[in-house]
Amino acid sequence: MSTTISVTEKLVGKSVRRREDPRLITGTATYVDDLKLPGMHHACILRSPHAAAKIRSIDISAAQSHPGVVAVFTGPDVAGVGPVPCGASLPGLRVPHHAILATGRVYYVGHAVAVVVATDRYVAADALDLIEVDYEPTAAVADPEKALEPGAPAVHPEWPDNVSFTYHQEGGEPEKAFAEAEVVVKQRITSQRLVPMPMETRGCVAEYHAAEKSLTLWSSTQIPHLLRTLVGQMLGLIENRVRVITPEVGGGFGCKLNVYAEEALTSFVAMKIGKPVKWIESRRENFLCTIHGRGHVDYYEIAAKRDGTVLGLRLKLIQDLGAYQQLLTPAIPTLSVLMMPGLYKFRNISADIVGVFTNCVPTDAYRGAGRPEATHGVERMMDLLAVELKMDPAEIRLKNFIGNDEFPYATATGLSYDSGDYAAPLKKALDLVNYRELREDQRKAREQGRLMGIGISTYGELCAFGPSPATPAGGWESATVKIDPSGKVTVLTGASPHGQGEETTFAQIAADELGVPIDDVIVLHGDTAIVQYGIGTFGSRGTAVGGAALYFALKDLRAKIKKFGEMMLESDDVTFSGGVCTCNKTGNTVSLAQIAGMSYRAMRLPVNEEPGMQATRFWEPPNFAFPFGAHIAVTEIDRETGHVAVSRYVAVDDCGNIINPLLVAGQVHGGVAQGLGQSLWEQAVYDDTGQLITGELMDYAVPKATMMPWIETAHTTTPSPVNPLGVKGVGEAGTIGCSPAVVNSVVDALSPPGVRHIDMPMTPEKVWKVLEGARA
Amino acid sequence: MKQTTNLRINGTSYVHEVEPRLLLIHYLREVAGLTGPHIGCETSICGACTVAIDGKVVKSCAMFAVQADGSDILTIEGVAASGTLGAMQEAFWNEHGLQCGFCTPGMIMASRQLLERNPTPTEAEIRHGIDGNLCRCTGYQHIVNAVQAAAKAGA
Numbered sequence: 001m002s003t004t005i006s007v008t009e010k011l012v013g014k015s016v017r018r019r020e021d022p023r024l025i026t027g028t029a030t031y032v033d034d035l036k037l038p039g040m041h042h043a044c045i046l047r048s049p050h051a052a053a054k055i056r057s058i059d060i061s062a063a064q065s066h067p068g069v070v071a072v073f074t075g076p077d078v079a080g081v082g083p084v085p086c087g088a089s090l091p092g093l094r095v096p097h098h099a100i101l102a103t104g105r106v107y108y109v110g111h112a113v114a115v116v117v118a119t120d121r122y123v124a125a126d127a128l129d130l131i132e133v134d135y136e137p138t139a140a141v142a143d144p145e146k147a148l149e150p151g152a153p154a155v156h157p158e159w160p161d162n163v164s165f166t167y168h169q170e171g172g173e174p175e176k177a178f179a180e181a182e183v184v185v186k187q188r189i190t191s192q193r194l195v196p197m198p199m200e201t202r203g204c205v206a207e208y209h210a211a212e213k214s215l216t217l218w219s220s221t222q223i224p225h226l227l228r229t230l231v232g233q234m235l236g237l238i239e240n241r242v243r244v245i246t247p248e249v250g251g252g253f254g255c256k257l258n259v260y261a262e263e264a265l266t267s268f269v270a271m272k273i274g275k276p277v278k279w280i281e282s283r284r285e286n287f288l289c290t291i292h293g294r295g296h297v298d299y300y301e302i303a304a305k306r307d308g309t310v311l312g313l314r315l316k317l318i319q320d321l322g323a324y325q326q327l328l329t330p331a332i333p334t335l336s337v338l339m340m341p342g343l344y345k346f347r348n349i350s351a352d353i354v355g356v357f358t359n360c361v362p363t364d365a366y367r368g369a370g371r372p373e374a375t376h377g378v379e380r381m382m383d384l385l386a387v388e389l390k391m392d393p394a395e396i397r398l399k400n401f402i403g404n405d406e407f408p409y410a411t412a413t414g415l416s417y418d419s420g421d422y423a424a425p426l427k428k429a430l431d432l433v434n435y436r437e438l439r440e441d442q443r444k445a446r447e448q449g450r451l452m453g454i455g456i457s458t459y460g461e462l463c464a465f466g467p468s469p470a471t472p473a474g475g476w477e478s479a480t481v482k483i484d485p486s487g488k489v490t491v492l493t494g495a496s497p498h499g500q501g502e503e504t505t506f507a508q509i510a511a512d513e514l515g516v517p518i519d520d521v522i523v524l525h526g527d528t529a530i531v532q533y534g535i536g537t538f539g540s541r542g543t544a545v546g547g548a549a550l551y552f553a554l555k556d557l558r559a560k561i562k563k564f565g566e567m568m569l570e571s572d573d574v575t576f577s578g579g580v581c582t583c584n585k586t587g588n589t590v591s592l593a594q595i596a597g598m599s600y601r602a603m604r605l606p607v608n609e610e611p612g613m614q615a616t617r618f619w620e621p622p623n624f625a626f627p628f629g630a631h632i633a634v635t636e637i638d639r640e641t642g643h644v645a646v647s648r649y650v651a652v653d654d655c656g657n658i659i660n661p662l663l664v665a666g667q668v669h670g671g672v673a674q675g676l677g678q679s680l681w682e683q684a685v686y687d688d689t690g691q692l693i694t695g696e697l698m699d700y701a702v703p704k705a706t707m708m709p710w711i712e713t714a715h716t717t718t719p720s721p722v723n724p725l726g727v728k729g730v731g732e733a734g735t736i737g738c739s740p741a742v743v744n745s746v747v748d749a750l751s752p753p754g755v756r757h758i759d760m761p762m763t764p765e766k767v768w769k770v771l772e773g774a775r776a
Numbered sequence: 777m778k779q780t781t782n783l784r785i786n787g788t789s790y791v792h793e794v795e796p797r798l799l800l801i802h803y804l805r806e807v808a809g810l811t812g813p814h815i816g817c818e819t820s821i822c823g824a825c826t827v828a829i830d831g832k833v834v835k836s837c838a839m840f841a842v843q844a845d846g847s848d849i850l851t852i853e854g855v856a857a858s859g860t861l862g863a864m865q866e867a868f869w870n871e872h873g874l875q876c877g878f879c880t881p882g883m884i885m886a887s888r889q890l891l892e893r894n895p896t897p898t899e900a901e902i903r904h905g906i907d908g909n910l911c912r913c914t915g916y917q918h919i920v921n922a923v924q925a926a927a928k929a930g931a
């Protein structure tokens with residue numbers, strides 16, 4: 001629950017209730033679908049019902065003459081626009097040309113084929129039914145392993161092997177480690193395709209001003225500035241004539257960290273008809289056409305000594321890319337490789353990725369982006385090793401953790417872990433669940449024939465993206481702080497929050513640093529005409545990078561304020577604190593408002609100072625930050641139905657210093673909900689013909705309130721040395737820590753009948769079948 | 777072909793000629809200009825469009841505007857019409873019961889109904905009461921806290 005704050009108290013570290021909430025709880029916030037512009041038209045998109053087909057012909061004449069329809073466009077009309085950009089590069093990467101409307105061929109169900117613009121959304125939808133497309137279906141492949149088999153249908157005929165790229169990374173001497181190992185354990189582990197499913201689907205509104213040759217694009221995106229650069233390129237517009245505005249964004253989770261065909265298409269259409277155009281994605285389209293996450297088939301091998309000391313880890317990673325490369329598609333599995341050693345002293349690592357085309361919607365960043373898959377892998381392997389060696393899963397982890405005196409720690413994958421005390425959250429979590437007694441309870445439960453499991457995951461994550469050389473679009477973030485002549489403060493952040501609460505946390509930071517009441521601060525974001533260039537919010541970077549940029553801008557301003565204070569107080573012994581400059585000799589003071597006023601009137605200026613009270617910083621982090629933690633899940637399985645009940649869930653996270661505990665708890669809860677969703681229920685299922693059979697909320701199990709256990713949260717605090725706030729990032733922690741804890745727990749529960757591994761989602765049907773198999 | 781609908785929404789009367797196929801949520805958002813209720817699915821699953829019709833919460837994408845003819849509708853905009861936040865709104869704010877806020881108008885409407893029917897719900901009853909409303913951000917825990925806080929405040 002939030003706390004009441006008096007003005008003089010420091011706000012950082014307090015559960016300040018959010019400043020964005022009044023508009024959200026009264027229904028007065030403006031999301032993109034709430035926009036209504038004079039003369040606005042509506043676009044609807046016709047999409048392929050086939051996973052692979054040639055387009056023989058398209059007849060749009062009936063749609064064109066339908067009353068209310070203004071225009072219909074197909075692939076050839078938009079040939080000059082695009083392609084949809086891939087921002088990641090890898091040696092030898094095959095990037096198919098990604099046109100904004102399919103031309104000649106469709107590559108996945110949902111592939112955009114034509115767009116109708118009408119005066120009304122219902123009319124546009126009606127007209128879609130009047131378009132006749134003559135398809136010639138061809139063979140499709142939806143399973144990445146099948147796509148690699150000889151003779152599999154080629155997704156892109158020009159690349160019959162369906163391989164987009166291969167990538168090898170190695171550290172230490174993996175061959176030797178495996179040759180010398182006393183134990184080697186192998187397992188195939190999958191991380192199924194997931195649908196990110198923000199409650200607000202994608203959408204955009206485009207308005208073109210022909211006289212100025214300028215475009216305004218409102219889009220539900222996580223990256224307004226990158227979108228502006230890239231959509232401008234797609235449309236051949238001059239960058240400074242493109243303005244991107246992100247209104248309220250109803251959740252992103254990575255799927256809005258992208259540039260989509262529809263953003264260019266809606267803009268193109270608006271330019272063509274000379275009227276503002278709105279396109280809002282339906283939920284069905286959201287399932288079919290917005291990127292999916294995960295999509296891994298991983299083959300792991302772990303090498304160890306009999307005493308449980310780990311020696312090496314090998315991974316063959318098959319990444320289901322889908323039919324195209326979206327903005328970061330091929331980069332995501334490389335993040336898995338970077339994080340594959342987890343929190344352990346693996347000195348010998350080898351990984352081979354093969355990126356595979358399938359006739360499915362592309363995969364890309366979804367909460368955690370490559371790191372949940374890696375953590376799931378290494379944490380499952382640690383448990384499998386523990387089982388093999390008959391060791392306790394907590395003990396084997398404690399034995400292999402990187403030590404507190406080893407930071408910064410250079411991993412075999414080339415990272416430098418910033419700081420940590422990896423045993424601390426595990427010990428705390430074990431205490432919270434009363435581990436010894438819990439094992440005793442489990443023993444008794446087993447005697448009664450009950451299937452009770454205890455699962456541990458100790459995760460590390462790569463966050464706060466990141467140094468620019470390691471982040472495709474640039475890894476810095478920007479902040480501007482302006483103080484008005486009246487002394488009121490405006491923060492402009494290049495990060496583009498969408499639910500994370502930076503309007504509050506950044507105001508907390510600014511209020512503390514300037515010693516002003518929080519109500520004197522406003523935080524603006526998400527409009528490229530107002531805010532300096534920025535990168536955006538993703539990869540748990542908002543506070544760790546954007547907040548740090550803000551900190552440095554505030555530091556610059558504090559220095560300037562002090563100089564004005566010295567001049568106005570005619571003293572060289574001045575302190576700026578509590579929103580006033582005080583002469584330490586006379587006790588005389590000048591307020592921030594007086595100083596700001598003076599800086600703009602500029603009758604007098606301190607030596608070498610310019611008028612005005614504004615500072616901008618672009619801050620480049622020297623490294624990633626590495627949060628870590630321990631999650632424990634206790635489960636009980638119903639033998640008759642296979643239903644998994646999570647009876648206890650404990651999350652101990654170390655995300656460095658905490659700006660607002662209430663918001664951090666919210667991030668952990670939401671992250672765990674998505675992790676639990678993956679563990680137990682969620683899966684994007686394509687059948688063999690490439691039809692998405694979980695393409696509606698009826699078929700895709702997003703966790704509901706009754707499905708969620710109570711989540712007990714706790715923290716340890718190891719500040720990051722990477723940024724001045726000492727924060728590490730928390731947006732993805734819950735998701736990353738969750739799935740291995742739950743799967744380890746279920747496998748532990750099923751171990752008496754001899755079950756060794758189970759893949760996600762652990763639906764009742766799957767668990768029941770595994771149990772039947774074990775009984776047989 | 778168009779039909780007249782006569783609705784009272786948040787205390788104001790609205791008379792419009794609408795197509796019989798117009799969903800109530802589209803009427804509220806596009807015709808009446810009340811964009812507080814949101815659209816998360818249009819298939820009556822997510823609950824983002826939840827409003828109260830004659831005192832009962834309904835997913836407004838699950839009916840046509842003409843079916844609501846003559847009824848009295850309360851949307852999220854009407855909950856704090858006097859300018860003072862309702863107890864449930866305060867509770868969502870205090871307990872951080874929202875992140876992106878997209879599910880929130882529907883969630884608040886459903887939570888209000890839940891307390892009207894059961895002023896002292898258990899955690900399980902709260903979870904059951906909001907089970908028709910999806911939230912992808914919060915994991916529901918702070919929403920449960922909010923409903924409990926509102927119950928305590930006698931909402």
Ligand code: FES
Pocket residue numbers: 801814815816817818819820821822823824825826835836837838
């Ligand atoms: S929009 Fe009505 S239930 Fe989802």
Ligand code: FES
Pocket residue numbers: 199250251499873874875876877878879880910911912913914
């Ligand atoms: S707060 Fe984002 S969906 Fe509920």
